[in-house]
Amino acid sequence: MTKIARNTVLAMAIALVPVSASSGGTAEPVPELAITIAPSAPDAAHNVPYVDVTVVTQGVHRKAGEDLFKLALVANTVVTSGKDVQGLAITDAAGTIAATVKDVEEDGSNRTRIWQAPRAIDGAVTIRYRVPIDAAAPPLALPQYEMRTELDGFSAAANAFVILPADETARRAKIHWDFAAYGPGGIGVSSFGVGDVTSSEPLPASRLSSVYYMAGKPGVFQAGGDGFFAAWQGTPPFAMDPLMHWAGDLHRFYGKFFGYMPPSFGVFGRTNVRNPGSGIGLTDSFAFTFNHTSKPDDLKSLLAHEMLHSWVRSLDESMDSAGGLDRSWFGEGLAVHYxxxxxxxxxxxxxxxxxxxxNETAARYYTNIKINVPNSEIPGGFWKDTRIRVLPYDRGSLYFAALDAAVRKASAGKRSLDDMVRTMLAVRQAGKPMNEALWRSLLKEQLGAKGVADLDAMLAGGTVTPPSDAFGPGFRRVSRQLRRFDLGFDPASLTIRPKLVKGLIAGSEAEKAGLRNGDEILNTFSQDGLQGDQTRMLTLEVKRGTETLSIRYLPRGETVAAWQWEPVPRQSR
Structure with a gap:
């Protein structure tokens, strides 16, 4: 997009921002939200049994019966520490606040505990409580929000243990670490930086809930003067510093590409033996997992993906909120593309x-038997079926590749997807919501009615096929015979407890390997990465009567034609 066109769209969007009423007096000072985290001393097993939390929130104005504070009980299917909070005390200048508690089902994957005001409240409110940490909790193949402890440390996202105000007032966060009980050598790191820190800007609770915390004796990386840092809990099987140097260089490249960088940016790593190589985007940071088999080169794509989330985030800031999965095609699709x-x-x-x-993305998409599931069905199936869960990532990324090619062709190379994305981000920075309506207006401006029609076709489940040269003249599209991902039984078997095999498919690789209906699957495994690897074997530990069996097979079904890309031979260029 040309500078003139981009400025025109931006000006039109800014013009729609409502003007707030003003008394004409001096603006009120920005309220603060001060969080003090005090880990206990590690036990003999080098686990942190609990942390004490104090949250002082300024600028709280409530009438009796209004929502006061909140904490997720379940966040995107992850059970948090909300139900485990101990010794909760809420006070203000008038004394104790005996808040009423209610639990709200946001959707099938999110449940929130809300504390309501029993009387009028006007001013600062202090909350104190203790959060126990279960060191024996099994690892999850889910977003790594939950409290974890190992090697004298702990980590978690705020949405798993920090009680925050039930409003969207922007407050400047101040993080303080208290290691008096922990003992000498304690280090605290948050998404805002290492040690005691203050956020560079006021943030609403929705963004403060995506702040990450890690403390104890983590590995720490800091280099350069641009605010990039990293921390990790556990013992990675490789030297972390070189990988973080790479991530820091990419962070600087992203900053130049998008035209701005946050004053600080953090990367958090922690152990997950069950689901290594997964990640979550956070406020000016992201977190990822590793285990004893992880390799630095294999993690680069993950780091690049999660870092991208910190710039693009999502339509309507919906990515990690209840009801936001229907817009995940945008944030996740762009993250995979870039x-x-x-x-x-x-x-x-x-x-x-x-x-x-x-080609891993393309193979997973074009062999996916759920390829034509419409976007409207993704929220309902996202956490139930891995084949649906990967669609926003795979379909979204190929949609953006096809769109980029179309815009470049229509503008004779003068404009691209990059310009459209930068415009979206500029509109958000100017105070206007970055939403689907804005995206549709950009599509219409660049490609006319066809651009909007192509979006609607994609959202309806239409197959997306980028042109052969979508990724530049050095690559071309070819058709290859690949096999569909197929567990060989009903994937819903993995969502019930106990996990009893049902719907075994006759003639499937699972049946050939000896799996039977009624077998109880004892182990857990991540399916998303498994789908993308045509050669990866699956091992199931099952219980059949009094026997425990190990069944190993290739989870693949029928062979279908799938698009892949390859280098164009030099003589053909």
């Missing part, structure tokens, strides 16, 4: 690495 495009442009991955990442 996780390979931007490092490749920066010269930070090779052409072979670029193609490996692209």
């Amino acid at each position: 996780q390979r495009m931007l490092p490749y442009r920066a010269g930070m991955i090779t052409a072979d690495e670029f193609l490996a990442d692209l």
Whole structure:
């Protein structure tokens, strides 16, 4: 998009921002939200049994019966520490606040505990409580919000243990670490930086809930003067510093590409033996998991993906909120598209690495038997069926690749997807919501009615096929025979307790390997990555009567034609 066109769209969007009433007097000072976290001393097993939390919130104005504070009980299917809070005390200048408690089902994947005001409240409110940490909790193949402890440390996202105001007033956060009980050598790190820190800008509770916390004796990386830092809990099987140097370089490239960088940016890593290589985007930061088999090169795509979330985030700031999965095609699709495009442009991955990442996405998409499930059905199936869960990532990324090619062609190379995304971000920075209506207006401006029609077709479940040269003249599209992902039984078997096999498919690889209806699956495993690897075997530990069996097979079904990309031979260019 040309500078003139981009400024025109931006000006039109800004013009729609409502003007708030003003008394004409001096603006009120920005309220603060001060959080003090005090870990207990580690026990003999080097686990932190609990943390004490104090939250002082300024600028609280409530009438009796209004929602006062909140904490997720379940966040995107992850059970938090909300139900485990002990010794909760809420006070203000007038004394104790005996809040009424209610639990609200936001949707099938989110439940929130809300504390309501028993009387009028006007001013600062202090909350004190203790959060126990279950060191024996099994690892999850879910977003890593929950409290975890190991090696004298703990980590968690705020939405798992920090009680925050039930409003969207922007407050400047102040984080203080108290290691008096923990003992010497304690280090605290949050999404805002290492040690005691203050957020660079006021933030609403919706963004403060996506702040990450890690404390104890984590590994810490800091280099350069641009605010980039990293912390990790556990013992990675490789030297972390070189990988974080790479991530820091990519962070600087992203800053130049998008035109701005946050004053600080953090990367958090922690152990997950069950689901290594997963990640979550957070406020000016992200978190990822590793285990004893993780390799630095395998994690680069993940780091690039999660870092992208911190710039783009999502339509309507909906990515991690209840009811936001119907818009995940935008945030997740762009993150997958750019996780390979931007490092490749920066010269930070090779052409072979670029193609490996692209073809894994394409293979998973074009062999997915759920390829035509409409976007409207994704929220209901996201946490129930891995084949539906990956659609916003795979379909979204290929949609953006096809769109980029269409915009470049229509403008004779003068405009691209990059310009459209930068305009979206500029509108949000100017105070206007970044939403689907704005995106549709940009599509219409760049491609006319066809641009909007293509979006609607994608959302309806239409198959997306980028042109052969969508990724540049050095690559071309080819058809290859690949096998569909197929567990060989009803995937709903994995969502019930106990996990009893049902719907075993006759002639499937699972049946050939000896799996039977009624077998109880004892182990857990991540399916999203499994789908993308045509050769990865699956091992199921099952109980059949009094026997425990190990059944190993390739979870693949029928062979279908799938688009892939390959280098164009030099003589053909």
